[in-house]
Amino acid sequence: MVIGVASTAPAYSLAATLGLIVVAVGLQSPIVVMLSFLPMLLVAYAFRELNASDADCGTTYTWATRAFGPRTGWMGGWGIVVADVIVMASLAEIAGSYSFRLVGLDALADDRLWTTVAGVVWIAVMTTVCYVGIEFSAAVQRWLLCLEAGMLLVFAVAALTRVYTDPPPTAIHVSASWFNPFEVSSSRALTSGVLAGVFIYWGWDTVVSINEETVDSTRIPGRAAILSTVLLLVMYGLVTTAAQAFAGVGSSGVGLGDPGNSDDVLSGLGSAVFGGSDVGLVLTRLLILMVLTSALASTQTTILPLSRTVFSMAVHKALPARFARVHRRFLTPTWSTVGMGAVSIGFLVLLSSFSGNVLADSIDSVGLAITFQYALTGFACLWYHRGVLTRSIRDLVFKGVLPGLGGLVMACLFVYATFVYADPGYGATSVNLPLVGPTGGVTAVGLGALLLGLLLMPLVTRGHSVTLKLQRSLLPSHLPPHTALDTASRYLPADSGSGVGGDWYDVIPLSGTRVGLVVGDVVGHGLRAAATMGRLRTGVRVLARLDLTPDELLSRLGDLVEQTAYEQHEDGRDPGRPARRSDEAEGVTCLYAVYDPVSGRCSLARAGDSVPAVVEPDTGAVRFPRLPPGPPLGVGGPPYQSTELELAPGSVVVLFTGGLLQAADGRDDGLAQLAGVLADGGRPLDELCDRTVSTLLPGPVDVDATLLVARTRLLDPSRFAQWELPPDPTAVATIRTAVRKQLGDWDLEELAFATELIVSELVTNAIRYVGGPIQVRLIRDRSLICEVSDTGHTTPNLRHAASDDEGGRGLFIIAQMTHSWGTRYTPTGKTIWTEQDL
Incomplete structure (x- = not known):
């Protein structure tokens, strides 16, 4: 639960998102933050049920593969990789900026070069922590989250205390209308607020990505996923209510609606809530440290699902096998952890050197990858368990209804966000796409990253598809x-x-x-x-x-x-060496x-x-x-x-x-x-x-x-008949009569002539060339089967008799009158059989 809560970076998420929610819905931001919890809870149930059935650290990749096939599974895994790599760049940049602010170097905090350098350092440090081992990572998270949660609680209590004891000019008392979603001005505003609110809950699924490293892996990670989202709901509801009561929703000063504070509302509120005393300055610094540790904690815990997903994809042959290597001492994915840390560093440096605006839009585009991944997981849970939904009410609700609704909501948010972000005026950049025209940079980057995975998919799934198609055809x-x-x-x-x-x-x-x-x-x-x-x-x-x-x-x-x-x-082969078997x-x-x-x-x-x-x-x-x-x-x-x-x-x-x-x-x-x-x-x-x-x-x-x-099954006795014959030529007439009568009883008189000829020829040959006891058996199945068994071990050969040969035509005639014939050996001799179509 510590890792699940820390992965969402509560302090950083509130600092970066609360202002956007207030701008969208005004005083109803607390209820919108709480409503955003619902789709996450529904998807969390999907993660819990899938984890109980299949505890694989590949999570969405593995589950979507099992439910829908390798192509869909690849896109689910790619969605996780895209979201985590992009958000790593964002978190590292924030951590670098707050590192300088913590020590009073505000000039360096606003310098892109130095914040990028600091971000690279922090990614390297957190990658090392994850590389050393999951237990060390968990221990670090406990300390970071305790500081973060404690400061959020102190901030919320201090803000509410000030509202009712020493209120600033912006303060407003908590009202029941804040928790009424019907007070929101429009459905568009409500959707925009929920869309922004959903993303502050993202990250709890890290607890499921480390399921194979957890005691009782099929139960504990799923339970932690549910409880993590509930703890976040309580934390976000309290802090949002306290911040809004203290600062109001105005567009100036410390108001939450001020565009100048939209990317970091907590830093400005810290000094206003805690005051300018020595204690207040210390608490303000601690609040800045809290946002820093929040970003660092989330950076570390983002490496965990990223490396585990890549590791699982490599184990299942969807990526090069070297990404599936595990360190002998630390027991962590070696190439996956180090490799994904290097990729995140490269992405941060590339976009920072290219354009700060592109980096900002790429961070906003994370929402598209998140909703895509969560929607796919919800639908995968429903389809994966479709065969057991009618087993009980619990299975129907928790394996079908709730995950299906979660997937549907996330899919709707994905489509809605795509169109909202496509507005050329949204975000910091726009792109003029062929056949589409001017498009917002957020949609261009987000969909572009997912489409890149779609283009790479045939390269990694083609071998599986061709092999599976060949296998199925054979x-x-x-x-x-x-x-x-x-x-x-x-x-x-x-x-x-x-x-x-x-x-x-x-x-x-x-x-x-x-x-x-x-x-x-x-x-x-x-x-x-x-x-x-x-x-x-x-x-x-x-x-x-x-x-x-x-x-x-x-x-x-x-x-x-x-x-x-x-x-x-x-x-x-070297002639001097024996052939090597392979x-x-x-x-x-x-x-x-x-x-x-x-x-x-x-x-x-x-x-x-x-x-x-x-x-x-x-x-x-x-x-x-x-x-x-x-x-x-x-x-x-x-x-x-x-x-x-x-x-x-x-x-x-x-x-x-x-x-x-x-x-x-x-x-x-x-x-x-x-x-x-x-x-x-x-x-x-x-x-x-x-x-x-x-x-x-x-x-x-x-x-x-x-x-x-x-x-x-045993063959019905009425469908077969058998006779024991002595090696006497007079037995041929007897068996012909018996065969004719049996076919009459089966209403197969039209086959009597051919069958008599077959039986008499085979019995005659057995008497003439073998001797000994002879057995004749007729079986009425989908064809009429005639079997003649003797004690000989010589197989008769079919041949074309010459015009002057006195024999050799009997077997040829039998072959022409039957659908198929053959010989099989028994412990006591052989059986010659024929089949005639009915």
Whole structure:
């Protein structure tokens, strides 16, 4: 709370803004200052709720990215950077000026060169304080804020005492009309006053920017944000009422409406309130010191959110990675803190040398960046929590209504301020813009700074957009329905930059109504990882269609990865050195499962440390079956092994990548949280996916996360038939008759001729070339499936028989009469299958 209140610079904010509010609304300035608190309180609730869901020091950048995507998130982060850099220049200049006034060097206080030099020194000093550590920064803030708050209280009490005991000519008694907003002369005046009043509350969000450095980070920063705004309301209401009662609203002398005092009303009031005695002179100097310490405190606390936002953006790959470095001893963002201090110094020197008027207008333009950032945060809170707003009245109010209203008010203020500041007569400068004409310098600088971020955005988000588009195009666009099971999935890409990785999932229809389920995780990030993912997913689909067992499929896929790694480094290699393995696919984890709805059995194998979860249909118990270990793809090691699970109808099988557990305190804790969510496995699968993701990944996704959920079914016995045949040629006629009767029962007589021909050809070949027991199975699914199993291990080959060949035409005829056909091996032999369209 100390940092939150100090960040707003209460003394400096009142000194620089109170005069503007009085000019706009007159005697109603106290109520306007209090009304300005309301939109800030609404936005503070947005910060609190978002912080509770996602305690990331990137605040608006991270939250807007999660809610609306990396482009919107980048603009939110850019808005913070623009506002903080500009206000740093303002605060440093004020601190430099008051440093000279404190020691009586008023001539130097009015010299732009010396105030700029002093401002540069103060930025360097406060950057060093922030660099040394957050605890040292907090300790400094306690002393600075105690002095500031104490002097404001002494000033307010002294002013009110003088009003009722020894009133100056300008004094007026406090009236109830001061607190009636309907007494304001016009709605335009009220809006202008509120617009000016809103900015004196800005800065409390620093407490949320340091959330990751706070004990109980999901609760304490949000509570401090709310209480900080309330404390500011009390402080501003008291001081505004006391100052107006003492000085009045006149336009001369110490009157708050005097244009000559509009940029600093407290310095002039100090000597008038405290008098010319020795004590009065000391208190007047202390009041000047108070404004100085207020500016210094705000300078320091402005560095905190600025450096933390840049740090978070770098962690999420939206800025160069070096800005994400942390000092080993001080545990503070190294490049972010020092770099942003240097940028602020450069901005101050540049605008001071260019024009003092431009600097003044740039300071006023901070309001546009502030309202833009706060509006975006309010809307992000509403959209981020849209799925839980109907859960309770509290969620609806505090996660939806209040943040949405706060965002709407801030958006309206942003639009209004843009048009007000665009008046060529507003501010110290004006710019003649093409197609627009003369425009106020405040709007030109403020919108220009935001538009600069819009121009930079494609450069920093293009890699993410291209990678994510490629990743999305390579993943299944939808999961088609299957007879064997119901499925649902979720894929969460890393937030921004090259963070998008190579996670993938797939549901592959196989022969005999079986279904293959696969999830995989490619090592690395960016475009290469996404392309590698596409290569591996294609390889899995091709190998799966060969009806390979899970362990054999992973072995073949590992061979593919290893071969590709050597080929990529064959060119340009020193012949005397062995090829160095380096491929995005090396080290990939993969879990592959095949479920058979006829037998209810699921065969699985893994590469890496992936594990599935199984939810029992009756008890809801969650178990993580122990699978035989298998090395990641392409790194070599022991062979892969398959294992089989017996799954009851209605069982829920959950496949996921390690990214799903990234927010947990270790793998065991993550699996425990997952088991807790999955215990209610009877829910619809989409709802189960949403609950799992929201519980396990409440914060930013630094690593891609994939979740694939399937609920099993057994094939209805009325939809398949099977026969056991002896290796006797007379069995061919028997099976033809049985097949014809079964198709008649299924009302599929139009397929009887072709099916009899297929069955007789396959059974005849099995009897002639293999012998042993033979099994025939018909399955009526979305197609008619015919399977003939024997004990042989030789795969028949399709070929074109020559005109003088006596055989070799049977399989060719079968291929022409079916939609597809193939062979899969079993522990006891092989199965030849065919599919005919219904």
